[in-house]
Amino acid sequence: MRGGILKHMLNQVADLDRVFHALSDPGRRLMLERLSRGPASVSELGKPLAMSLAAVVQHVQVLEESGLVRSQKLGRIRTCRLNPVTLRSAERWISERRTLVERRLDRLGEYLAETAGSPDEGPSAPAPQANPTQ
Amino acid sequence: MRGGILKHMLNQVADLDRVFHALSDPGRRLMLERLSRGPASVSELGKPLAMSLAAVVQHVQVLEESGLVRSQKLGRIRTCRLNPVTLRSAERWISERRTLVERRLDRLGEYLAETAGSPDEGPSAPAPQANPTQ
DNA sequence: TCAATGCTGAAGTGTCTACTTGACTGTTGA
DNA sequence: TCAACAGTCAAGTAGACACTTCAGCATTGA
Numbered sequence: 001m002r003g004g005i006l007k008h009m010l011n012q013v014a015d016l017d018r019v020f021h022a023l024s025d026p027g028r029r030l031m032l033e034r035l036s037r038g039p040a041s042v043s044e045l046g047k048p049l050a051m052s053l054a055a056v057v058q059h060v061q062v063l064e065e066s067g068l069v070r071s072q073k074l075g076r077i078r079t080c081r082l083n084p085v086t087l088r089s090a091e092r093w094i095s096e097r098r099t100l101v102e103r104r105l106d107r108l109g110e111y112l113a114e115t116a117g118s119p120d121e122g123p124s125a126p127a128p129q130a131n132p133t134q
Numbered sequence: 135m136r137g138g139i140l141k142h143m144l145n146q147v148a149d150l151d152r153v154f155h156a157l158s159d160p161g162r163r164l165m166l167e168r169l170s171r172g173p174a175s176v177s178e179l180g181k182p183l184a185m186s187l188a189a190v191v192q193h194v195q196v197l198e199e200s201g202l203v204r205s206q207k208l209g210r211i212r213t214c215r216l217n218p219v220t221l222r223s224a225e226r227w228i229s230e231r232r233t234l235v236e237r238r239l240d241r242l243g244e245y246l247a248e249t250a251g252s253p254d255e256g257p258s259a260p261a262p263q264a265n266p267t268q
Numbered sequence: 269t270c271a272a273t274g275c276t277g278a279a280g281t282g283t284c285t286a287c288t289t290g291a292c293t294g295t296t297g298a
Numbered sequence: 299t300c301a302a303c304a305g306t307c308a309a310g311t312a313g314a315c316a317c318t319t320c321a322g323c324a325t326t327g328a
Contacts, residue, residue, distance in 0.1 A: 175275095188275090
């Protein structure tokens, strides 16, 4: 079934929206840092945060909907864990783009070095590739 | 001067806010993907996006304020470039947390394997470290 | 010279976000 | 049994966000 693949690709886009949005809040990043050192309860996550418990719960929901955190409730305590898989997918998106630019800049540097000019990318420097949009 | 260091650390937090927020929008990520293949003008970045040019400009501003993109104007054309350094700092934040969890899970797996139980992290499994919060 | 191009700035609008308070439920330990 | 605890749910609010339209301003190519 082809639709499944397309749907999966579209979901990946929406997933990245949620993941990066979850990461964009300093309080949530603090929670993730705490969780990187081991599982924790909701109220434990909120302890350093100067906000109501209800607000903390909402942040945990954002983290959980993004897939960055998984949790399970035992008795009255909800224990949260960091999910490294989701963390990895965000990391991969960034590193793929970064390596592309870096490689391009490397090629440009080599080109400039072997041609004559100074080794920085000038505004109207000729591109080393044939592509005129570079 | 000690305050300089503190200020720098606080700025790093605010910077990550801006970077991850910039990354959380699918349109802006599309722009970054285009820029990973080479510099581009503002209107070129907006071409695949089905929104007004003014909106595109606002997105470019968000990207530029986050440090992900740098731009310069020549004549009437503003040329944008992806800044790999900022991309790297976001990537590093993620990978540092990810490696912490993964290492912890690895240790737990080894512990469970050499003790007796099945190799998955059960909800009430005993922790391999002395720390009772694990 | 003049119209088209590429962008900028300001103001307006609907929606989303990050909280708050307060009332409530199930769990635990004394 | 009963109070303290851990979390949940719902509703309300101020501010942020992602757009829009419209007016304006250099720059450029014919």
